[in-house]
Amino acid sequence: MxxxxxxxxxxxxxxxxxxxxxxxxxxxxxxxxxxDRRNETAKHRADMPRSNYWARRPVASxxxxxxxxxxxxxxxxGTALHYYGGVVYPKPGKKALAIPVNPAVWDEKPxxxxxxxxxxxLVWPKGSTTxxxxxxxxxxxxxxxVDKATIPADRTVLPEDNEITNAALAAIERAVL
Amino acid sequence: xxxxxxxxxxxxxxxxxxxxxxxxxxxGFRNRAFFSSCVAKVNIVSAMRGRVxxxxxSGVDISEARKLMRRDLEQLKYSPKPGEEDxxxxxxxxARLDVILKTNEAQARGYIEHLGRMxxxxxxxxxxxxxxxxxxxxxxxKDWPERWRKAGGKIFGGRMIALKDDPVWxxxxxxxxxxxxxxxxxxxxxxxxxxDEAEKLGLVTxxxxxxxxxxxxxxxxxDFNANLQATIEMRxxxxxxxxxxxxxxxxxxxxxxxxxxxxxxxxxHGERIREVVEGTLKKVNLGRGYDGRNLSLSHNIIxxxxxxxxxxxxxxxxxxxxxxxxxxxxxxxxxxxxxxxRQKGCDVxxxxxxxxxxxxxxxxxxGIVSFYKMKRPGGA
Numbered sequence: 001m002x003x004x005x006x007x008x009x010x011x012x013x014x015x016x017x018x019x020x021x022x023x024x025x026x027x028x029x030x031x032x033x034x035x036d037r038r039n040e041t042a043k044h045r046a047d048m049p050r051s052n053y054w055a056r057r058p059v060a061s062x063x064x065x066x067x068x069x070x071x072x073x074x075x076x077x078g079t080a081l082h083y084y085g086g087v088v089y090p091k092p093g094k095k096a097l098a099i100p101v102n103p104a105v106w107d108e109k110p111x112x113x114x115x116x117x118x119x120x121x122l123v124w125p126k127g128s129t130t131x132x133x134x135x136x137x138x139x140x141x142x143x144x145x146v147d148k149a150t151i152p153a154d155r156t157v158l159p160e161d162n163e164i165t166n167a168a169l170a171a172i173e174r175a176v177l
Numbered sequence: 178x179x180x181x182x183x184x185x186x187x188x189x190x191x192x193x194x195x196x197x198x199x200x201x202x203x204x205g206f207r208n209r210a211f212f213s214s215c216v217a218k219v220n221i222v223s224a225m226r227g228r229v230x231x232x233x234x235s236g237v238d239i240s241e242a243r244k245l246m247r248r249d250l251e252q253l254k255y256s257p258k259p260g261e262e263d264x265x266x267x268x269x270x271x272a273r274l275d276v277i278l279k280t281n282e283a284q285a286r287g288y289i290e291h292l293g294r295m296x297x298x299x300x301x302x303x304x305x306x307x308x309x310x311x312x313x314x315x316x317x318x319k320d321w322p323e324r325w326r327k328a329g330g331k332i333f334g335g336r337m338i339a340l341k342d343d344p345v346w347x348x349x350x351x352x353x354x355x356x357x358x359x360x361x362x363x364x365x366x367x368x369x370x371x372x373d374e375a376e377k378l379g380l381v382t383x384x385x386x387x388x389x390x391x392x393x394x395x396x397x398x399x400d401f402n403a404n405l406q407a408t409i410e411m412r413x414x415x416x417x418x419x420x421x422x423x424x425x426x427x428x429x430x431x432x433x434x435x436x437x438x439x440x441x442x443x444x445x446h447g448e449r450i451r452e453v454v455e456g457t458l459k460k461v462n463l464g465r466g467y468d469g470r471n472l473s474l475s476h477n478i479i480x481x482x483x484x485x486x487x488x489x490x491x492x493x494x495x496x497x498x499x500x501x502x503x504x505x506x507x508x509x510x511x512x513x514x515x516x517x518x519r520q521k522g523c524d525v526x527x528x529x530x531x532x533x534x535x536x537x538x539x540x541x542x543x544g545i546v547s548f549y550k551m552k553r554p555g556g557a
Contacts, residue, residue, distance in 0.1 A: 018390070021298025028293060029303060029369040036311055036368070052312040052364070058286055061293050107275070112240040174372040175301040 004072040004080050004157070006031070006164060017063065019172050024068040026171025027164055028061045031070055034159040035059070049106050068168075072158065085153030096145035098133065105142045243274045276362045283358045287366075291356035294341060294369065297393040303369035304389070305380050308337040308349070308359075311366035318363065324349060333378050338370055340380050342389065433473070434462045435508060447505065454479055454504045466511040467526070470541075474507060478545050486549040497533040497550045506530060507548065510537045 006027060039054035057079050061070040073079030081088070090097050098110050105113060110133055114120045120142060124131030131145040159167075247269055257267035267273060293299060294306070308325065310317070325337045328348035339345045346355040357366045375381050381389070435446050452458035453476050460475040484490065486499045506528060514526035514537070523546060526537045530550065538547040 018298035018301060021296040022302035023298075025294065025296070025299030025302050025369065028299075032368060039312070049315070050313040055312045055366075058289075060289060063296075063298075107239055107271075108243075109238065109240040112244040115244070171302040171371070174303075175298050 004083055006070045006072070006158065007067065018175055020063045020068050022171040022175030023168040024061045024063050024070065026167040026169075027068070027070045028059060029171075030159055030164060030167035031059055031072060034163075035072075038157070048101075048103055079157060081151055082154050083157040086151055088149045088151065090147070096131065096147055097149055098143040098145055099149075100142065101144050102140055102142045104135075104140075110143055239275065239278055242278055243271065246274055246277075280358055280361055284352070284354070284356075287354070287356040287358060294367075295393060297390045299369075300341060300393055301372065301386065301390045303341075303371050304386055305338055305340045305370035305375040305378075306367040307370055308339075308365060308367055310364055311368075312364035314362075314364045318360075321365065338375075338378060338380070340375070340389075433460055435464060450474070450505050450507060451501075454501075456480075463508050463511045467514055467517065468524075472511055472539065472544060474545060479504075483545075483548045486547075491549070493549075495551055497552055499548070499550055503530065503535060503550055504548075506535055507537060507545075510535060511539075 035054045035057055039052055042054060044050055057073055058077065059070065059072050061068070088097060100106055100108060110120060119136060120133045121136050122131060122133055122145075124145065129147055132141045133143040133145065134141050158164075257264075257269065261267050263270055264272075294303070308321070308330075322332060322337065325332065325345070328345045330337055330339050330343070330345040330349070341355075346359075347353060350356075350359040351361070352359070357363075359365055370378075372381075372386065375386075376383070435449055437446060449458055449461040453461050453474055456476045458476070460473050463472045463474055466472050483499070483504075486496060488498050491498045510526050510528040515529050516527040518525045518527075520538075522540065524539045524541070526539065528535045528537075533550045533552055535550050536548070537545065540546050
């Protein structure tokens with residue numbers, strides 16, 4: 001997976017390096033604030049801890065000559081997947097994706113909490129595309145198992161183009177001292 | 178190169194730092210990790226350093242990192258104090274492990290963002306920042322405004338705002354950093370405040386801002402470990418204190434070491450390496466190395482052997498000229514080299530830096546005889 005790259009429109013950049021840095025910082029702050037708002041309004045289950053997924057997306061930026069780039073996410077980050085959409089399949093050797101649905105196993109993998117397979121039992125009805133992993137003693141569902149997960153494209157992951165442009169312009173103006 | 182450094186390298190490639198600054202950052206992380214690990218060897222906590230690095234590396238998720246850390250703790254025969262089992266004081270607990278893992282990741286991210294925010298152009302456009310909640314928490318600390326005031330900060334209509342270079346940021350942080358996170362698992366962060374608003378709040382005038390921007394153009398990247406220190410709960414005459422002195426090489430001469438131990442506070446003096454390179458300090462004791470021996474770095478050695486690899490002086494096509502940041506990695510190479518080989522009676526210690534392979538050549542009888550940086554084989 002690749003990082004999402006925002007190229008500050010080159011015609012906004014003067015040759016002055018500080019102006020380029022200002023534009024870079026304007027876009028950076030715009031993207032950060034956008035991700036914060038997204039984090040605040042993200043849907044979540046009341047009984048599960050908050051992941052703060054959008055607040056934790058890495059945002060890096062740099063200036064290179066006449067180019068300023070702000071990168072959202074990194075090589076193993078899911079930001080681009082949410083932006084473009086896609087399908088997530090299990091890793092090689094695994095038969096299903098395990099989605100934690102119980103606060104007791106938040107942020108855990110089945111293999112980490114049950115390395116010797118003595119704690120969880122697998123229930124997968126014949127012909128079904130989903131299964132469950134349940135705690136043997138209580139019968140509580142800990143994980144839902146699916147053969148794949150489809151993520152729809154969502155262009156609201158990033159601010160709109162005109163918002164980005166305005167942020168860069170405003171920052172350049174302010175940097176002129 | 179550690180896993181954290183790999184992920185950091187990817188982040189730094191996206192920035193516009195030069196290779197010397199990259200290596201300074203790598204040195205900063207290694208020194209900080211080593212410092213914490215020696216302190217916590219007495220307390221156990223930092224024996225998990227390697228697992229923290231594994232977590233920051235792409236491909237190892239937090240669940241796997243927790244599993245590996247618990248295994249390490251079992252091997253170290255750690256057990257929680259009676260009554261503290263399953264509390265955040267219990268190192269086996271998910272809560273405690275998550276705080277350690279996520280805080281380290283957040284520190285790496287916070288530092289990179291801080292460097293970006295302190296660029297002259299970025300500072301001119303956004304000279305101040307607001308301290309606010311950026312991540313939701315079930316139980317939020319309510320004492321941030323009080324802590325902010327105690328750290329020297331002002332509150333503007335309920336908002337905690339200060340110039341980016343205000344000492345309040347360092348004073349506020351339990352880690353001594355001017356960037357988030359400011360406390361373990363706090364969920365608080367910073368967001369830029371533009372010049373117009375900063376001037377309206379009376380934080381800075383146009384003239385003051387011009388002067389600050391000019392100074393930023395002259396100053397090197399902030400030292401990641403400028404305020405690195407730890408409060409050690411041990412007596413000066415305890416066996417643990419003796420062990421710390423031996424590890425850091427301060428059992429003989431504290432003035433010449435990278436660490437000083439005052440009352441119950443251990444201070445890191447990373448700037449002493451720089452001072453030896455520049456000649457304002459004659460010698461520094463690097464402390465105990467990978468093989469248990471102590472080693473010193475003296476300005477004479479630098480002048481005699483090392484200077485020939487700096488800048489245009491290095492004519493070997495296999496080498497990359499040394500830069501300022503490279504010298505700061507010498508203690509890390511001595512303590513934990515990536516590779517050790519023997520050549521002509523000397524130990525050749527290698528460390529994978531961001532832009533090449535650093536080599537430290539040590540004669541067991543004489544000390545450091547050479548230090549240079551090689552290109553990676555195959556141009557990698």
